[in-house]
Amino acid sequence: MDKKLKKIPMIKIGGLNNSNYLIELQNEKYVLRIPSNDTSNNFYSEHEILSLIKKYNISPEIAYHNKDNGILLSKYIDSTKFNLEFYNSNTFINNLVTTLKKIHCLECNNYFNPFNEIYNNIDFLNSVNFIFNHDINLLVTKLKDLEIKLCKKIHYGLCHNDLNTSNILSCNNIVYLIDFEFSGMGDIFFDLATISWFLKDEIQDELIKKYFGYFDIELKQKLKDYLYVVKLWNATWSYKKSIDSKSDYDYRLGGNMILDDLINY
Template sequence: MIDIFFKNHEYKKLGGLNNNNYLINYFGKKYVLRIPCKENKNDFSNENLILELLNNENLSPKKIYHNPESGILLSTYLNSSNLTFNDFKSKKFLKALTKELKKFHNIKNDNIKTFNPFLEIRSNINNLKKLDFKFDYDIDIFLNKVDLIEKKYLDNKSLGLCHNDLNISNILYKDNKVYFIDFEFSGICDIYFDLATISWFLNTDERMFLLKSYFGEVDGFHLSKLYDYLYIVKLWNASWSLKKSLTAKSDYDYKLGGNLILDSIISYSPS
């Protein structure tokens, strides 16, 4: 299909697990075209609303076209720096990131849907159980910890508009300014879900700096909640990956990826 629309223009395939992404050179101007894979069943109407809100705040590349039913998205191309993990861990980048992330979290709109990672994890795992999925662990061990963490913060939530998939590939960096892309999972959630996702590959000192850059101060509560939500972030990613393994047609081994995450969190105990 891409050949039909752009047969007279340059294009190249970009990375992506859940979508087909293309860089288009159209009469000398560059755009990014995203076409969701058939198995991608995310709520694109919610994403459409979020894209509109972000365009007004200069927090993402400008949207040219978005179909709220199919999820097809055409946006301007931003020639950003190629972020390495060393860049990602630097104080300069973390300061720039938290500055824009706070703007993102403070966007208000009553029509934005809620993203509840606790319910998402339970749903993914229960669906796998119904299909008699062969887990490498007693999966209820993980679910019991989910219950403990959810109960712990029932009366201490910090809700905001969250990206909910803030891995390095969904963050652009140009001239010390951060932009975000890919909002399929975005919704109202506890902001610690985003902070924990960012902290996944940071060490303790870098996590402390992240929290201080965001909140201005750090105490035991901030760090404890970050680690608890890091568990939730990892388990959500693991459960999503295991579920994805049942339908994925790519070369990536989703089951192995999910199990590697479970290996890394099996010993975690919520404080």
Template sequence: MNALILETLFNKEKGISQRELASKLGISLGKVNEELRQLKNNGLITQNNNVTEKGEKVLGASHPQRAIILAAGYGMRMVPINMEEPKGLLEVNQEPLIERLIKQLHKVGVYEIHIVVGFMKEHYEYLIDKYDVELIVNSHYSEYKNMYSLLLAKDYLANSYILPCDVWFKGNPFNRIENESYYLFSNQVVNNSPWRVQPRGSVKKIPLDQSGNRMVGLAYISSKDAEMLSQLLEEIQINKELLYGFWETLLEQDKKFILKGKIISNGDFKEINSYEELRDLDYNSNHLQNDAIKIIEETLEISPKKIKNIRVLKKGMTNRSFFFEHDSNKYIMRIPGKGTDELIDRQSEYDVYQTIKNMNWTEKVLYLNPDNGYKLSKFIKNSHNCDTNNSEQVQECMNLLRKLHHSVFKVNHRFDLYNQINFYEELRGNVSAYRDYDEVKERVKKLRPFIEKNAKKEVLCHIDANPDNFIFSKKHLYLIDWEYAGMQDPDIDIAMFAIYAMYDQQKIDKLIQFYYHNQCDSLTKQKIYAYIAACGLLWSNWCEYKQSLGLDFGAYSIAQYRYAKEYSKKVLNYLGE
């Protein structure tokens, strides 16, 4: 409070009475008298309440000098909006969130603003010219939480605000004078916060079975506490596991919260973490006019207000999908992933779904665009994916594949395995990350005559026979996601299931016998091995292409290359080559 009175006295145009000070600052007259006495005793003001030179120095040290805005993350809960714009640039009342924060900082004299960007970083570039901000690029935004973002900005912690880019404040949360460091909490109590702010600002850790004050994400760090926080950030270099957490975890040391807590009313701010939260704050926001939402509106003939419980689903290898509810019904909206237009012929996919649309063992598709791949389908309730370690479930999956392969369904396109291998190779570039790629590819090429000589009559195959695409409900088994489907030798689907499940040879042999009801001959088994080698190379190239776009599939990508390498050897040994 001393600093606020000091600033008020410093900025006065005319003499201001003690009563006017009390009214302006919202404190009692007795409190004003006490504070003025302390200021005089400390030599910060004269007997006439004029600010001394020493007082001016204190004021300078209490003035926030800079801000760090954390804006690097995906904002995955913002589906489907985050496919088009980073959440810091979402508009509320025709104003981007981050611009509102910058303007509020400017109003209290804070002009040095550092913004840590990552996802869609280019979209923030215009802020450099418009507001003279500095952009700090976080290249690891997909790996780490915002701890790494703050580490990149640790040189700017002194007398600085730290804040997320996705909070909208009704009033200005920043001040010209800050007496001490603090972290901002809401007066709302929630189950997932272990902290309770006490009446005088201390923050107490509470038991897990109790509710704590909601953490807002905004903090102010004084120059003194900046040294401590900077040192804690430096220690992350030793314990890199902390990079996978939020920066607020540093504020707990020896089971104590190292900053004071400051309370804001829950009605005075809004954290925009989802489509629904943006809609509730500003129904007319331009960013609610989204292609995916428009499709849902028109197909289901509903208002966007009726769309509830939107949540992102597990990232697919090709697409990004989200779940939502309308009344008692549940749906999945698929949005094609980055680079998908290079990988998938959406017209061919559309033709497949038209062919199988009356089949009762695939998902019910309500909308599919053959130009861009947007797909709306009904969610299969009370269901689960195939458990690759459950023999009974795997056997049912093989029986369903047999049922597909013996059906009368036909389409006018085929899946050309070797052409696709070359196509993905061209997409990912001329040089593979695998040193012996040329040698392995040559072995896989040698398998082609053997495969083609022994290929069965082509039928409609799923091609993407991933165990995750086999969905068990209470009464039914479904096979979903037919993006890659086309006419091919049915044995390719067995091979695809095996390599997606990352089976070893013993499990592969068991899988083959499940499909063939224990009547598979040696030649057919070797041909399936050949498909495993060729399909492994196919998906290895696919993974390398995806990696060039910034997507990494971890152990899966190496496993596919191993299938190409090891099973090409097995089959060539069998053939005596």
């Protein structure tokens, strides 16, 4: 399968951690995802999750997935172009919640602990003498306090764990999710907080209301607390990528921009 794909014309359509290409096979459009060589993602776990969600219309139809190297071929979906106005619309939030509640009700054998992930990232960065532009110890102290608080009550479910806009597609009032390399069981607020990163405050309230059927201050505070966790995870992940990435994207700058925001959070 991999050798055959090399002979088919491919149009690059973006990708940060992966390279994505639009291809046409037998008059059908597909997206070919080729992971970067420096990735350490668990594609065996992703394969399990793709099989699990297959019947729930959560992700585009999968034609091929290699659980050893992560190469994936899926049906192309002509998604609505995202902008802040669309992202902050009630229509998008309603459709997104419908999809999220489908996946959050499922169970898999993989687990994702964002706190451990962040601590491990920082340990690695310290081991290679990475120079932080911010007081990382201050940020970790805040994280440890949040970990104690947030682990007292967990809203447990199968989470995507990387819901940036490049992993969300919207077509005909249906929201689809792609790229499940980081997915696993955990607190669904990690997903909700990732979504909330670029939501207006009142739309964050709407997200809570649509998801839970009601709104209260406790849920809103948990969302805010998890947004700190999400941002610190993204920053430390970016720093790790900056060490040996061949991408033109400046991962270190991306991490610094996140921590500029978190240092006074």
